[in-house]
Amino acid sequence: MNFPLVTLLGRMTISLLTEIGAVTSFAWTAIRQGMRPPWYSRQVLRQMLEIGYYSLPVVGLTAIFTGMVLALQSYTGFARFSAESAIPNVVVVSLTRELGPVLAGLMVAGRVGAAMAAEIGTMRVTDQIDALTTLSTDPFRYLVAPRLIAGVVTLPLLVLVADSIGILGGYLVGVYKLDFNDAAYLRNTIEFLQTMDVVSGLVKAAVFGFLITLMGCYHGYISRGGAEGVGKATTNAVVSASILILTFNYFITEAFFSR
Amino acid sequence: MAASKISLRGVAKSFGPKKVLQGIDLDVARGESLVVIGGSGSGKSVLLKCILGLIQPDAGSIRIDGEETVDLSDRGRARVMRKFGMLFQQGALFDSLKVWENVAFGPIQSDGMDPAQAREVALAKLGAVGLGPDIAELRPSELSGGMQKRVSLARAIAREPEIIFFDEPTTGLDPIMSDVINDLIVKCVRELGATAISITHDMASARKIGDRITMIYDGRLIWQGPVAEIDRSGNEHVDQFINGRADGPIRMQVRKL
Ligand SMILES: Nc1ncnc2c1ncn2[C@@H]1O[C@H](COP(=O)(O)OP(=O)(O)O)[C@@H](O)[C@H]1O
Ligand SMILES: [Mg+2]
Numbered sequence: 001m002n003f004p005l006v007t008l009l010g011r012m013t014i015s016l017l018t019e020i021g022a023v024t025s026f027a028w029t030a031i032r033q034g035m036r037p038p039w040y041s042r043q044v045l046r047q048m049l050e051i052g053y054y055s056l057p058v059v060g061l062t063a064i065f066t067g068m069v070l071a072l073q074s075y076t077g078f079a080r081f082s083a084e085s086a087i088p089n090v091v092v093v094s095l096t097r098e099l100g101p102v103l104a105g106l107m108v109a110g111r112v113g114a115a116m117a118a119e120i121g122t123m124r125v126t127d128q129i130d131a132l133t134t135l136s137t138d139p140f141r142y143l144v145a146p147r148l149i150a151g152v153v154t155l156p157l158l159v160l161v162a163d164s165i166g167i168l169g170g171y172l173v174g175v176y177k178l179d180f181n182d183a184a185y186l187r188n189t190i191e192f193l194q195t196m197d198v199v200s201g202l203v204k205a206a207v208f209g210f211l212i213t214l215m216g217c218y219h220g221y222i223s224r225g226g227a228e229g230v231g232k233a234t235t236n237a238v239v240s241a242s243i244l245i246l247t248f249n250y251f252i253t254e255a256f257f258s259r
Numbered sequence: 260m261a262a263s264k265i266s267l268r269g270v271a272k273s274f275g276p277k278k279v280l281q282g283i284d285l286d287v288a289r290g291e292s293l294v295v296i297g298g299s300g301s302g303k304s305v306l307l308k309c310i311l312g313l314i315q316p317d318a319g320s321i322r323i324d325g326e327e328t329v330d331l332s333d334r335g336r337a338r339v340m341r342k343f344g345m346l347f348q349q350g351a352l353f354d355s356l357k358v359w360e361n362v363a364f365g366p367i368q369s370d371g372m373d374p375a376q377a378r379e380v381a382l383a384k385l386g387a388v389g390l391g392p393d394i395a396e397l398r399p400s401e402l403s404g405g406m407q408k409r410v411s412l413a414r415a416i417a418r419e420p421e422i423i424f425f426d427e428p429t430t431g432l433d434p435i436m437s438d439v440i441n442d443l444i445v446k447c448v449r450e451l452g453a454t455a456i457s458i459t460h461d462m463a464s465a466r467k468i469g470d471r472i473t474m475i476y477d478g479r480l481i482w483q484g485p486v487a488e489i490d491r492s493g494n495e496h497v498d499q500f501i502n503g504r505a506d507g508p509i510r511m512q513v514r515k516l
Contacts, residue, residue, distance in 0.1 A: 038368075040368075119355075126349055126350075126351055127348070127349060128352075128353055130313045130345075130351065131347055131351040131353070133311075133312075133313060134313075135368065135369055135414075136337050136340050136365065137364070137365075137368050137369055
């Protein structure tokens with residue numbers, strides 16, 4: 001007897017588990033090597049600039065429109081129950097807990113994850129990574145660890161900025177379009193905001209920063225076969241980082257807020 | 260003969276079902292210049308990468324100065340790597356760095372040399388391969404193929420290695436530039452007193468660079484001998500290769516149209 005569907009599922013499970021194993025061992029090597037000197041602090045700074053500073057426009061635009069649309073949508077919903085005063089609260093909680101980190105994460109995955117996979121992938125297929133090794137420089141220490149560190153440090157900062165800009169977007173729509181009293185809007189925003197909302201969002205951001213840079217480095221590092229291989233690495237880096245962001249987002253939320 | 264600088268026994272490597280190296284035995288004496296010839300895809304680059312530890316062989320022993328280097332620890336590998344310089348087939352220059360930073364990379368990042376001093380070293384090495392200080396500030400992508408090869412050569416010799424590998428140093432260059440590179444290789448190897456392995460399918464280059472030649476075919480070294488004897492090797496495969504004939508024991512997989 002023959003069950004093609006079962007065989008297919010079995011194969012997919014095995015290849016998924018193999019991949020998870022390979023990624024974990026890659027991450028572990030990077031962390032272990034990154035702990036030991038020499039530390040390439042200039043590489044870390046360069047990557048922080050690349051991930052943080054140059055992502056500001058994209059993340060800022062995403063955040064302001066998200067904050068604006070949140071205020072508008074919650075108004076259309078809440079006005080039916082005369083619960084308009086909850087709008088500032090809805091905006092600030094959704095932004096800090098969920099939308100700030102997730103949207104910033106997805107935007108950075110598209111921008112930085114792809115570029116990282118392309119850069120490291122090109123270095124791989126043109127033997128530059130082997131050249132590093134022959135010059136007694138460990139590629140995990142020189143290329144991978146600085147990117148991971150920069151991702152973990154920079155994404156929370158980026159999310160803080162995104163949160164602030166998003167709240168500003170909500171405020172603008174609230175005050176100038178929905179005719180809220182500006183002092184009341186701000187008071188409601190601040191009163192309902194809890195430390196845990198912001199902290200959970202920043203923890204998410206750090207985890208997403210790790211996942212994005214890990215996927216960029218991993219897929220670049222293992223790429224083979226010229227330009228085509230690098231192209232595949234780029235796609236894989238973005239897709240896998242996006243899926244991981246959404247998956248980890250659920251579990252971190254559960255760890256923080258379900259009790 | 261003195262103890263071998265590099266000594267391989269039974270080195271084998273497969274990628275999946277593809278057997279690339281099937282038992283390589285090779286000795287290179289201190290200060291000797293060996294040339295490896297063989298067709299494209301015959302595993303010449305894989306052989307060098309195995310010796311460098313960039314590829315882990317499936318079986319066999321690789322000794323450098325008598326020390327076994329297969330399964331070496333990270334730290335041991337770094338110490339042995341310090342003895343090597345490598346000129347990669349495609350140059351492998353770091354395209355995010357300037358020319359002088361490429362050449363100074365080993366001295367600065369690995370040997371902790373102060374950047375100002377390393378820059379002087381880099382300029383001197385660039386001078387040794389016939390490149391002026393004006394190109395030191397350029398990016399590798401702004402250079403011609405021949406200049407990139409020379410920068411790679413400067414980078415390979417910057418730390419004054421005991422062993423240098425050249426992977427197809429003249430492929431893709433015009434005959435005059437090829438000869439310039441050959442002369443530079445001979446000069447650099449001689450000045451450093453280094454042991455060298457060069458890969459090539461350019462026979463003019465092989466005759467110029469090598470003291471000894473070996474041919475790789477079907478994953479094995481099928482002939483070795485002094486350069487002077489290559490024309491009377493008595494080996495049909497070698498004869499076919501050095502004369503560049505399509506007919507002979509080596510058959511290319513070409514289907515009839
Ligand atoms: N990392 C690798 N993974 C899979 N196959 C490889 C790898 N490196 C080399 N090969 C294969 O090994 C064979 C020999 O390659 P190589 O040593 O580069 O040939 P050449 O003699 O032209 O330098 C080729 O068929 C190549 O496809
Ligand atoms: Mg090759």
